[in-house]
Amino acid sequence: MPDPRFSILSEDFAAAPHRYFARLREQAPVHHEPALDSYFLSRHQDVRRVLTDHEAFSTEALQVRAEPVRRGPVLAQMTGAEHTAKRGIVVRAFTGRALQDQIRVIRTHAAGVVAPFLPRGRMDLVNDFGRPFAVRVTLDVLGLDTEAWQQVAHWLDGVTEFVTGLVLTPERRRHCLDCALQLEAHLVPVVEQRRRHPGEDLISTLCTAEFDGTALSTRDVTALIVNVLLAAVEPADKTIGLLFKHLIDHPEQLAQVREDPALLPAAIAETLRLTPPVQLVPRRAEKDAEFAGGVVPAGATVFCVIGAANRDPAAFTAPDTFDIHRQDLGTARSFTAAAQHLAFGTGLHQCVGAAFARAEIETVAALLLPLLDRVRYSPGFRYREVGLYTRGPASLELDFTPVHT
Structure with a gap:
């Protein structure tokens, strides 16, 4: 780049990545980060190309980044018949009639988690509500004990x-691997019990499923459970917080959503576009790849900068503006593989939990909006986001009209 001191690993970038997105797209669409020996792509067309060209850009990077802690291959690493079969099992568990049953579970947990805060008229939407809710509802859907949610959240x-x-220090790396081992030890007895006595839950479905005529191993099932836990929990708690943050910052649009709940899916889709909870998606270049800004050599790790791609003016008008009425997003397709935004990825490895995430966030927001009347930031609250790979509010302290029940 023109300024060799620029680094995606810098404190300035971490504090506000969106301030650097235009600079990346315009001056260094193929940015090399020496400390990681990796390349970062930021233009919408380049990111879409990487995520859809599965032969030129493989998911092998996840073997080092994800497999050690997910305790086995993740869906994104799989290809061919194995990917189709295992993805199909998981997708069916979060669509159709199963999804309608899950919506009732979502409502129950959301109402239960928010209830103690309603008479107080004050709540941290991220730490008091979002995180506990997302973990508990995902455990319930999987058929796991929700009473252990705090311990599971720690491991996650x-x-x-x-x-x-x-960048992980050896000490942090050991801590993370220890969390993964403890989570696996927590899950294995459940998997073995469901093999002997299957029920209607997703774990039982995985235990009784077959691939290529053979039942999935306990390691296969455990890896898929962890895969689902992360895919369901990470986007949900961040997106709920970000949705309310954007609506509070744009009171006229908040009023419109309150008046017409049919606008809620558009508000969620626009939140995902402007502030996607997953900011980076890694791939490995299987051969030299040319882009307008340079060349990515074969064997290199490529990070797709989703946040920058979603703000590319070549893809969206006024891309740095939150607008629930924008015409170039396409709300109806924003939770499918045909989405214009890239918050759920795209192509073969689009997020397996997109349909569940939409139902979860819509259900929660529809429940909370009438309850959080005159919602506003608490006095003295200072907003801060954290994370490079995944990103969301550190907290969201809100005041609202108390609800006496």
Whole structure:
């Protein structure tokens, strides 16, 4: 880049990545980060190309980044018949009639988690609500004990840190691996019990499923469970917080959504476009790849900068503006593989939990909006986002009209 001191690993970038997105797209669309010996792509067309050309850009990078803590291959690493079969099992568990049953579970948990805060008229939407809710509802859908949600959340934090940490000290690496081992030890007895006595839950479905005429191993099932836990928990708690942040910052649009709940899916889609919870997606270049800004050599790790791609003026009008009425997003397709934004990825390895995420966030927002009347930031609250790989509010302290029940 023109300024050799620029680094994606810098504190300035970490504090506000969006301030650098235009600079990346315009001056260095193929940015090399020497400390990681990796390349970062930021233009919408380049990111889409990488995510859809599965032969030229493989998911082998996940073998080092994800497999050690997910305790086995993840869906994104799989190809061919294995990927089709295992993805199909998971997708069916989060669509159709199963999804309608899950919406009732979502409502129950959301109402239960928010209830103690309603009479107080004050709540941290991220730490008091978002995180506890997302973990508990995902455990319930999987058929796991929700009473252990805090311990599971702790282990998941370690797993997430390993997958998303661009630079880990040996001490943090050991901590993350220990969390993964403990989570696996927690899950294995459940998997073995469901093999003997299957029920209607997703774990039982995985235990009784077959691939190529052979039942999935306990390691296969455990890896898929961790895969689902991360895919369901990470986007949900961040997106709920970000949605309310954007609506509070744009009171006229908040009023419109309150008046017409049919606008809620558009508000969620626009939140995902402007502030995607997953900011980076890694791939490995299987051969030299030319882009307008340079060449990515064969064997190199490529990071797709989703946040920058989603703000590319070549793809969206006024891309740095939050607008639930924008015409170039296409709300109806924003939660499918045909989405214009790239918050769920795209192509063969689009996020397996997109449909569940939409139902979860819509259900929660529809429940909370009427309850959080005159919602506003608490006095003295200062907004801050954290994370490079995944990103969201550190907290969101809100005041609202108390609800007396």
